[in-house]
Amino acid sequence: METRITQLFNIDLPIVQAGMIWNSGWKLASAVSNVGGLGLIGAGSMYPHILEEHLQKCKAATNRPFGVNVPMLYPNLEEIMDLILRYEVPIVFTSAGNPKTFTPRLKEAGITVVHVVSSVKFALKAQDAGVDAVVAEGFEAGGHNGREETTTFTLIPMVREKLDVPLIAAGGIANGRGMLAAMVLGADGVQVGSRFVASEESSAHQAFKQVVVDAKEGDTQLTLKELAPVRLIKNKFYQDVQDLYKEGPTVEQLKELLGRARAKRGMFEGDLIEGELEIGQISGLIHEIKPAAQIVSDMMSEFRAAVGEFSSWKL
Incomplete structure (x- = not known):
């Protein structure tokens, strides 16, 4: 399947596994990348030496593109960026901060940069900062969220109307039907978080995974x-x-x-x-802990079935 996002990241499927703190280590990131999506290591919960270990293990576990998510709320940012450069991470997602802070430095090193936003205003600021793509995340999402409380269904078409760079939808997407809906609204791909928390490879505690289910x-x-x-x-x-x-x-x-x-x-x-x-x-739609590869496979099967179902409508 080819979209602007698969072309940008050199991946097979327009599915990005979100880089969530305490949930997204090298095992999950490499598992998603190995089946054609884009896996992200969540650096927000990692001291630099821990991130370095995850980078080493992820590189050993996959020869496909993977990335690192860097929330700018946390300390040690300079050390984290130095590690990203040293290990030649091909893709970096930044969030919770000013995209101008690191985008020029990363792009100068040949890294693809994506910034996560919660509004049209911040999407345009990210584009002006020179990012290669934007994640627009709706109010439904888990973890830290935007103050605007704009839902994904509303946010994606509003951002698409104003944005030129590729757009990734996030917030409330956990199956193929949600993926199709987001792409019909204008997204070039989707970022999925909560569904991957309840995966076998997630670094979350088993008790937390069960609460999600x-x-x-x-x-x-x-x-x-x-x-x-x-x-x-x-x-x-x-x-x-x-x-x-x-x-x-x-x-x-x-x-x-x-x-x-x-x-x-x-x-x-x-x-x-x-x-x-x-x-x-x-999370109310997540009923089982599955391998990450099965989650991706199920999403794509649901996506194709939904496309077939709606293409049969007589207009």
Whole structure:
């Protein structure tokens, strides 16, 4: 299947596995790349020496293109970028920061640069910064999210109308029908996060994967907008946040409750009570933990079936 995204990344299928903190290590990234998608290592949860280990292992596990996702919320950015350059990572996704910060340096080294945005305004800023493609992520997505609360179904056609560079849709896409819908709306490919959390190769704790599989409609909520909006499973920690909101908390009080390493505690270490459990609304459509290759295969089968179904309509 050929689109502007497959051409840009030199891959077979327009499916990008999101680089999610605590979920997206070398095993998942290489598994997705090996079946023709684009796997991403999530550098946001990695100290530089850990990222270096994942880069080495990913290079050994696949000879296909893979990338690294770098959220600019986290420290050690210069060291991370130095590693990316040293290991000649072909593709970098940046997010949660100014795309002008690293795009020129990366592109000068021949790296394909993609930036993740949540609005038309930031999509245009990313394009002006010189990125090769943009991920437009809707409000449905898990993890850190945009403040605009624009849904994927609304965001993609609005961004497509204004953008010239290739567009990747994200947020609420977990099967072939969602993929087709996003591409009909104007996307050249899709980025999938939550579905790959519940994969065998995901580095998430098994207990967290099971929570994702068990999740139903309405089990997630966007919160902590005063700090950095994040979509969470409703557990005790989430309820503690809501109870604090009833008191009209200051930003400092919210920071104190959040503490440090709350996401690691939940998603990586499996503390389902006090941990931060980041996942998208589409978790209600995820019912089984599968190998990453099977997830990709199922998506493409569903996609082709949906194309065939709709092409048979008589207009």
